[in-house]
Amino acid sequence: GAGVSQSPSNKVTEKGKDVELRCDPISGHTALYWYRQSLGQGLEFLIYFQGNSAPDKSGLPSDRFSAERTGGSVSTLTIQRTQQEDSAVYLCASSSPGGNTIYFGEGSWLTVV
Amino acid sequence: ELKVEQNPLFLSMQEGKNYTIYCNYSTTSDRLYWYRQDPGKSLESLFVLLSNGAVKQEGRLMASLDTKARLSTLHITAAVHDLSATYFCAPPGGGSNYKLTFGKGTLLTVNP
Numbered sequence: 001g002a003g004v005s006q007s008p009s010n011k012v013t014e015k016g017k018d019v020e021l022r023c024d025p026i027s028g029h030t031a032l033y034w035y036r037q038s039l040g041q042g043l044e045f046l047i048y049f050q051g052n053s054a055p056d057k058s059g060l061p062s063d064r065f066s067a068e069r070t071g072g073s074v075s076t077l078t079i080q081r082t083q084q085e086d087s088a089v090y091l092c093a094s095s096s097p098g099g100n101t102i103y104f105g106e107g108s109w110l111t112v113v
Numbered sequence: 114e115l116k117v118e119q120n121p122l123f124l125s126m127q128e129g130k131n132y133t134i135y136c137n138y139s140t141t142s143d144r145l146y147w148y149r150q151d152p153g154k155s156l157e158s159l160f161v162l163l164s165n166g167a168v169k170q171e172g173r174l175m176a177s178l179d180t181k182a183r184l185s186t187l188h189i190t191a192a193v194h195d196l197s198a199t200y201f202c203a204p205p206g207g208g209s210n211y212k213l214t215f216g217k218g219t220l221l222t223v224n225p
Contacts, residue, residue, distance in 0.1 A: 048209075056212060058207070059212075100161045101158050101161055102158065103158060106154070
């Protein structure tokens with residue numbers, strides 16, 4: 001596609017439920033990133049993929065958070081047993097091999113009630 | 114741990130005026146990113162500054178990077194209402210070129 005595509009764009013879930021957020025990067029982009037934006041914490045790095053490998057998971061806030069990437073393309077961020085503090089916008093980004101610009105998607109707005 | 118400080122955090126300008134947003138960061142980084150965010154929207158890449166002394170211009174915006182001073186600036190020339198948005202600077206940290214550490218953002222409002 002033309003840009004980084006994320007779904008769902010909005011998700012309201014009950015506390016304790018699991019959620020999956022999907023990211024489809026720009027075609028040909030081997031690097032993929034997940035960030036989180038919240039009022040309290042600002043923009044935070046979560047995880048970085050190069051191909052299907054995740055050499056840097058240092059930003060995942062707890063073991064309730066996990067992510068995978070398949071086929072060097074689509075990535076899924078999973079949050080288990082959601083808590084209210086997980087409410088945020090989850091932004092996916094990608095960049096091309098040797099490219100310097102990191103392109104962000106529109107984000108998935110998650111609200112945990 | 115890399116810390117990024119932007120100032121001002123809030124900026125109200127009149128159309129036609131000039132102003133500069135400053136971005137200081139605490140540890141060495143040889144590159145820096147600037148993004149724009151409109152309300153409810155995602156981050157739009159403005160500039161990628163890749164070396165000390167780098168200067169890039171696009172329309173009324175010009176960004177520069179001084180890696181020795183750990184300082185980047187975003188200069189606005191003859192502001193127009195369409196520039197109203199939040200601007201973020203983000204150097205990579207943790208020894209990477211990708212792990213962006215964002216400042217708190219500067220909310221710019223340009224008034225007629």
